Amino acid sequence: MPAVSKGDGMRGLAVFISDIRNCKSKEAEIKRINKELANIRSKFKGDKALDGYSKKKYVCKLLFIFLLGHDIDFGHMEAVNLLSSNKYTEKQIGYLFISVLVNSNSELIRLINNAIKNDLASRNPTFMCLALHCIANVGSREMAEAFAGEIPRILVAGDTMDSVKQSAALCLLRLYKTSPDLVHMGEWTSRVVHLLNDQHMGVVTAAISLITCLSQKNPEEFKTCISLAVSRLSRIVSSASTDLQDYTYYFVPAPWLSVKLLRLLQCYPPPEDGAVKGRLVECLETILNKAQEPPKSKKVQHSNAKNAILFEAISLIIHYDSEPNLLVRACNQLGQFLQHRETNLRYLALESMCTLASSEFSHEAVKTHIETVINALKTERDVSVRQRAADLLYAMCDRSNAKQIVAEMLSYLETADYSIREEIVLKVAILAEKYAVDYSWYVDTILNLIRIAGDYVSEEVWYRVIQIVINRDDVQGYAAKTVFEALQAPACHENMVKVGGYILGEFGNLIAGDPRSSPLVQFNLLHSKFHLCSVPTRALLLSAYIKFINLFPETKSTIQEVLRSDSQIRNSDVELQQRAVEYLKLSSIASTDVLATVLEEMPPFPERESSILAKLKKKKGPGAVSVSELEDGKKEAGSEINGGGGAESAAAASNASTPSPSADLLGLRSGAAGIGSATGAGSLLVDVFSESGTAATASSGTDENFLRDLDLPTESSDSLLVDSALASDSTPSSALGSEDPAPALPESDELLHKFVCKNNGVLFENHLLQIGIKSEYRQNLGRMYLFFGNKTSMQFIGFSTTVTCPGELQSQLNIQTKPVEPLVEGGAQVQQVLNIECLSDFTEAPLLNIRFRYGGTLQNITLKLPITINKFFQPTEMASQDFFQRWKQLSQPQQEAQKIFKATHPMDSEVLKGKLLGLGTALLENVDPNPENFVCAGVIQTKALQVGCLLRLEPNAQAQMYRLTLRSSKESVSKRLCELVAEQF
């Protein structure tokens, strides 16, 4: 090994670093740094041209200063100069500076790209690697534009050195992640897949990451990788611990590659080829067997590497969810880990078992570990492990053990870490509701939750208990009695007061017969809490009081007195004052009959997905500010883009959060504004818990701004499209002269069907032109980005695109766009944005006509734009009984469309799920009595109307057939959806 200091001996740098380290205070450090910055600045500005070495040294110092956390606003140019140095060490520092500090300053990027281009062309592998590392580190769009075409060539070229191939593969991966639309594997696909067979293990290790990512996005094109991956894995798994030489890590053969291979296989369903599958099952069994063998080394690295493979193998087994034997073995193995002395293994075992718990084959096996898991919840010293234990208990809960698990979680809550209390509260609330056999247990549990962890009981939880009490009259009396008792506690949580106030206001009469809880006692009890409560709770209590006046006329005078007191009627809070004044007036003017009507008991709430479930999903779903979200660079608006930016794979689709329309179920707008103005209306009190399930309010909240810059014209139609001269199907364009738009390509229907379940991808490609699409939809609005790529090296002249809505589509769809630049350079890409508004439901697809001259010939292509009615779906979650109720309501023959057809793709349930989610509907679990079937629900949003749709898909694996049934309130919608959906499977 070279002694480190001798290599580049930048003594000035070492001295500077020592100086900084010797600074006694932050101020001294800053002073020293400023001195250095001034010095460097003067050197860079000085008349004397700096030699490469000095430039390198100063750039390195700037880098060090930056890494200390200071801002650096100069030196970029000098770093870029270093790139073109022919001294390796200068070039290397230049690249490092750029990798760490570059911000997409476009002017510099062009210079950087130039230097990279030269190094890539140098055929010097060391230089090429430096350049590739830089692209992979920066990964900007400009770089993708410049190099996405070149790198696949380097990757597969026969004469490329192994180390360059490795860098090229991962460089391409980075570019693909930043700009998927620019990376086209096309002709290279098969050669890239065959890198899995490469002799050099390093090349395989690097290439497989690229292949995995590409497979997720284009599973069909890459599926030949399955058999290659299986045989590679099999060779590794069966090799002796020394066979792979330097790729053996602490006696474990190629652990990184093994993990990546197992991960790649998780992009696919189990292999269809029996031999391949057999070989894979053998591998998985060997891995499970090895876990039982005595360790070959005592080092933790050995066991970590071995177990990394084991856990990845278990993930694959869970992913397949089809081999009961392997699933049970996996579960037993994890069971052993639950008691392992390594905290890391206990943590991972709990985590992995969570997913096993949801498989029907292993659910029971997981349940046998309940005592161990409860023990973990109680005794683990690390909160993150306890959190996993709580998750697992939640996952393994079913009717048989719900009471035990809920009780354990409740008692854990008393000492639980503050950071996880809210989540535990949500989980307890959900389990209690889901598995409640008798609702008194449910009410007890929720009240206990409020008692133990009132601060962490979110609105959703207490709204929900009220909803349930209102909907079930068998529990109302019990609820009233229990809250009454709970309120006796001298210090009770404000949430308890809210629930108590609401329930007694509705059902206090049910316990009023007992003198110990007579109306006046109830009122006094509630009012004794009044002064300790916040304004919204006080508002709620005032509403409860007016309800009391209706329920118990004998309390009228007492309550009127309270309302009349200055502290109410002159309260400085306008909401409270208004309520006091209006309730007082109402109680004194209205006759008993009017009062009884106005203050009638709350009607039952419509059944729908539990609001707390939605909340938990939100909590668990894509985090508030997730790094990956930022990575995708779609920071616009609410970032709830359908289909998640380029992620068309089934897996991604099923992860995408389904925006639940019932998220703010009861929508208690703070202070319940509007109650005053509704005086006299029958819904006076209803307003306190005004229902916001309707689409109208759902769209009002935070979503309001989504696509706000769409700027759709309110008056519709005639200026329908593009640049008006080109538009309109009746007067086909004149700008380009001569020809009419070509008729739509014969394959355009097929292309259209490709996009029914996804929003992004390549729409069309021939030898000249490639058209990529990215689109996003919200409510009845959408935006589509069209990318036209010139694949040739020559210009396209007179390039123009026209979007037309033929026939009646003109009044159904409003599409706006601006014309594109008429000149497209060779290799360039132009982008066009379409703003789409769905006015009413439609059947036909809009047409996209593209015309340009290439080498003198006029090209004239017409395609169907993949804008289909399902794009305007809003998913709707609903419970089983609700689904069937609606299903029955839509039983007229013209409301239903049905198709029975043969499967054209493998009938993999995960893929089916992904496609159904991609359709835009909510996939409803546990609704259809037959678990093989799928049911979905959604509402199609158009400007004119909303159409609720229900879908049922019944696969028949033996016959390889499906039956698809669509029901909606509109015949044309059912029919069109049925046609579209049937093409997908």
Add this chain to the structure above:
Amino acid sequence: MMQFMLLFSRQGKLRLQKWYVPLSDKEKKKITRELVQTVLARKPKMCSFLEWRDLKIVYKRYASLYFCCAIEDQDNELITLEIIHRYVELLDKYFGSVCELDIIFNFEKAYFILDEFLLGGEAQETSKKNVLKAIEQADLLQESQNEDWGGLSSDDIL
């Protein structure tokens, strides 16, 4: 895919940062601050993994330095732990029983080694021999070129 790797001392000083996803400087600083605090607050026997935002954090302490990686949900925690270990081995072999000071004074080398080992957040070359060979070659290239300007230039010492 690994999203970033941070090396920081027991005193919370950042010694190396590598980001595999584009983030603003402000965001990077915020993340760093938050994670350094979280990890330093953990006790020795606690498990090496934690959930953070929608990522998984894998960390391990070597002497005075913490190595901390953020990986995505579907990534493998244990193999990431060994990524860290392999990187430590590489540094150790290159510097000859590495310590925090080596990384402070030769941060650029630490970056070069990391780039040979991991690229774009994925393992590029896991063979210790191959990674070190690449770095060695670069050093050789450097030395042969050093002769060009013969010794240190005059303004080297400030």
